Amino acid sequence: MGTLVEEIFSQKAGRSVHAGEIVxxxxxxxxxxxxxxxxxIKAFEMIGKPIFDKQKIVLHFDHAYPAPNILAATxxxxxxxxxQKEDLPYLFKQGVCHQVMIEEGFVTPGAIIIGADSHxxxxxxxxxxGAGLGSTEIGVAxxxxxxxxxxxxxxxxxxxxxxxxxxxxxDVMIYIAGMLGMDGATYRSxxxxxxxxxxxxxxxxxxxxNMSTEIGAKCGLIAADQVTAEYLRENTPIEGPFxxxxxxxxxxxxxxxxxxxxxxxxxxxxxTVDNVRDLKELEGLDVNEIYIGTCxxxxxxxxxxxxNLLKGQQVDSVTRVIVTPASQMIYKKAMKNGLLxxxxxxxxxxxxxxxxxxxxxxxxxxxxxxxxxxxMNRNFIGRMGSxxxxxxxxxxxxxxxxxxxxxxxxxxxxxxx
Amino acid sequence: xxxxxxxxxxxxxxxxxxxxxxxxIDPQELAKNVFCEIKPDxxxxxxxxxxxxxxxNFGCGSSREHAPIxxxxxxxxxxxxxxxxxxxxxxxxxxxxxxxxxxxxxxGINEGDEIEVDLSSGKIDNMSTGESFQAQPLPPFIIKIxxxxxxxNFLQTNSIEDLL
Ligand code: SF4
Numbered sequence: 001m002g003t004l005v006e007e008i009f010s011q012k013a014g015r016s017v018h019a020g021e022i023v024x025x026x027x028x029x030x031x032x033x034x035x036x037x038x039x040x041i042k043a044f045e046m047i048g049k050p051i052f053d054k055q056k057i058v059l060h061f062d063h064a065y066p067a068p069n070i071l072a073a074t075x076x077x078x079x080x081x082x083x084q085k086e087d088l089p090y091l092f093k094q095g096v097c098h099q100v101m102i103e104e105g106f107v108t109p110g111a112i113i114i115g116a117d118s119h120x121x122x123x124x125x126x127x128x129x130g131a132g133l134g135s136t137e138i139g140v141a142x143x144x145x146x147x148x149x150x151x152x153x154x155x156x157x158x159x160x161x162x163x164x165x166x167x168x169x170x171d172v173m174i175y176i177a178g179m180l181g182m183d184g185a186t187y188r189s190x191x192x193x194x195x196x197x198x199x200x201x202x203x204x205x206x207x208x209x210n211m212s213t214e215i216g217a218k219c220g221l222i223a224a225d226q227v228t229a230e231y232l233r234e235n236t237p238i239e240g241p242f243x244x245x246x247x248x249x250x251x252x253x254x255x256x257x258x259x260x261x262x263x264x265x266x267x268x269x270x271x272t273v274d275n276v277r278d279l280k281e282l283e284g285l286d287v288n289e290i291y292i293g294t295c296x297x298x299x300x301x302x303x304x305x306x307x308n309l310l311k312g313q314q315v316d317s318v319t320r321v322i323v324t325p326a327s328q329m330i331y332k333k334a335m336k337n338g339l340l341x342x343x344x345x346x347x348x349x350x351x352x353x354x355x356x357x358x359x360x361x362x363x364x365x366x367x368x369x370x371x372x373x374x375x376m377n378r379n380f381i382g383r384m385g386s387x388x389x390x391x392x393x394x395x396x397x398x399x400x401x402x403x404x405x406x407x408x409x410x411x412x413x414x415x416x417x
Numbered sequence: 418x419x420x421x422x423x424x425x426x427x428x429x430x431x432x433x434x435x436x437x438x439x440x441x442i443d444p445q446e447l448a449k450n451v452f453c454e455i456k457p458d459x460x461x462x463x464x465x466x467x468x469x470x471x472x473x474n475f476g477c478g479s480s481r482e483h484a485p486i487x488x489x490x491x492x493x494x495x496x497x498x499x500x501x502x503x504x505x506x507x508x509x510x511x512x513x514x515x516x517x518x519x520x521x522x523x524x525g526i527n528e529g530d531e532i533e534v535d536l537s538s539g540k541i542d543n544m545s546t547g548e549s550f551q552a553q554p555l556p557p558f559i560i561k562i563x564x565x566x567x568x569x570n571f572l573q574t575n576s577i578e579d580l581l
Contacts, residue, residue: 022556024581047572118504134482134508140568144577148558183474187503218503 003154003250004221005189008129011110011245019153019251028111030056030141033097034072035063035359036116037079043139051086052145058090058106059083060097062354068362095327095353098122098210098295103329105236109224110243114138114147119295119377121217124209125202126232127224127245132213152189152218153253155180157208159196161261166412168305169204170297170375170395172196173211174266176258178276186216191247196260197222202231203301210296211377214273223247265398265410270371270390271381279398282408287392288370290315290403291384293324293351294358297375297396300330306400307339309414310346316406321348322364324356348403360385373402418544419466419494422459423528424452426472430484430505433476439483444490451487463491468532470523471498476505485509495534497541497552499523510559513567517541522550536560 002010002018010016012025032040037059044051051057059079067073083091092100098119101107109127114120116138123130133147141147157176192208205222212220229242265279292298292306303325315321323343325331331353334340340350357364358376366372366389374384379391394402397411404414438450452459469488475498476484485508488496495515509516515536522541526532530545539554555563558580565571571580 022558022581024577043569046569049572132504134504134511136482136511136569137507140511140572140577143572146577148580183477183502186474186500187506216503 001248003189003252004191004223004245004247005129005152005154005219006250007245007248008110008112008221009149009151012112017151019151021151022148023151024146024148025112026145027056027114027141027147029058029101029106029113030138031058031060031097031101031113031115031117031120032135032138033060033063033117034065034076034079036135036138038075039135040116040138040142041078041082043136044142047139047143049143051142054086054088056145057088057142058101059088059092060100061093062096062100063359064361065093065354066352072361094329095325096295096298096355099299099326099330102126103236103327105232105238108232108238108242109228110245114141118213119210121212121220122206122210122295124212124219124221125206126228127222129219129221130209131219150187152187154189154191154250155185156191156193156250156252156255158194158255158257159192159260160194160257161196161259163196163260163263166397166410166415167260167263167265168395168397169200169207171266172258172260172263173207174268174273174276174393175263176256177211177214177268177273178266179256180215181274182214182272183216185212188217188253190215190217190220192220192222198225200227201301202227203299206299207296214377265395265412267398267408268379268393270379270392273377273379273393279394279408279410283410285408286371287319287373287402287406287408289320289322289364289366289372290399291322291324291357291364291372291374291376292396292399293322293326293356294376295326296377298324298326298330300333302375302396303330303334303339303343305396307342309397309400309411310348310403311342313346313404315347315403319403319406320364321403322351322357323348324351324363325353328353357384359383373399373408375399418531418533419468420464421468421470421526421528421530421532422456422463423470423526424456424472424475427474427477428471429478430476430481431478433484434487439481442483442486444486447483447487448490448492451491460491463493465492466494467492468534469493469496470526471496472523473499473520475501476509477502482508482512485512485514489514495536497522497526497534510562511568513563513565513570515555515559515563517552517555519550519552522552525550536563
């Protein structure tokens, strides 16, 4: 009996566990990427014991790949040499770690996956427990196959209603971030549910779990259901059957009820994710760069929204419009279906896959006093380059509409016609 | 017994140790610059056994492990704060820096007070004012990690199951 996180942990622990308890659990997969693996290797070497199970370790190259400078190249080389020496089976360079984890079938309902990346919460969208940990703990887990967790209290976010045309999961999540604030869910599990979530396709569900990090949550969970099972069967190598773990007579710390039909397009404004305004209030503000991509909104459907909106038109002549598909799988599908042609004809720049401009190392760095409108999940000062630049977060539709004008623009102006 | 060093709410990891000093993970080296911008008299005057007092959301900001390492390297016995940022909490536990949570104690202790802390019971005595506070006792596994000097040291001689 318990909340979704209590149920998932109980299943793994083989006994009933509750909020406040400390548990030591077997983890299914241990994820790290080119930015965090080097420190994990250091911790691992200091412990001086062998790897517990090589099959659990999944390494990615996505943050700065291919290497944009010598430091990154040296780190990549170190990781490759380590993986070869330890004979590690899973080494991916196919795109953003979280997206590739899902595509390759590592994320299944009820699994416990830890990652040396704060957006490991993403896996919660498929009913898995995903959480970000420090690199030392990743090195520890390589040796032990386990990790300790304090079972968190849960905030339930109950979402009802249907969104208006032009309003997406991203808008709803930005709205929630504005309500709860950046530390509104610290230490907590956030459980997203209700009629709206139940009818939502997977690519939109992922936005909620992914951005639960932005409100401080330890994990952001959505109970697995038919949508999850079908998504996994159609898009990943795994066949199932899949577990459906649900909350059972849960005790929530707090329940937040939101009717999504009242929400209009939203923006997270410079310089914090919880600085939220209705798009209408800022319409017309100039932007220098539009960035569509990342583990939040770089999926096929996001690119499709942008392509549909930009088809046959030209983006603003001075604004950089960059589209970075989150993974090779997405890139290939978008290419095959002609979406990349549409975007290129409209004047967008398509880059290779990965995190791209999201971390300010390559692929669209901002100059001082520039302003970006992006589909990312974070807008910390300096995130995309100059600390004097501003970052605004929005849905792919808002990003595409704004690409046409070079100003923050309401996507409903284009979608209604 | 140790002296209290008091810090403000939402203390972030850059205030604990500015990013430019994070080129090393040596605790003693880091300790030389801990709190250097917000409390420059801390590093030269801190004595082993002193106690850090913080407000809510202590250690927010980047997830760098250098911050708790620097505090531990300075000789502080523990931190007492109203609450901690999630990753700072884990990092502190893993490097073996004991952290206690008590809003009452965090508010009832001033800079310079003499403090007695019992980590296993969570009892905090302010010897300067005569007030006592009760924090959640630290779970035994956190004390085991702290006694070993961090999770890495612990695992060098134990298995992870020995934690619980
Ligand atoms: S796309 Fe951005 S937020 Fe996502 S994993 Fe990469 S750097 Fe992090």
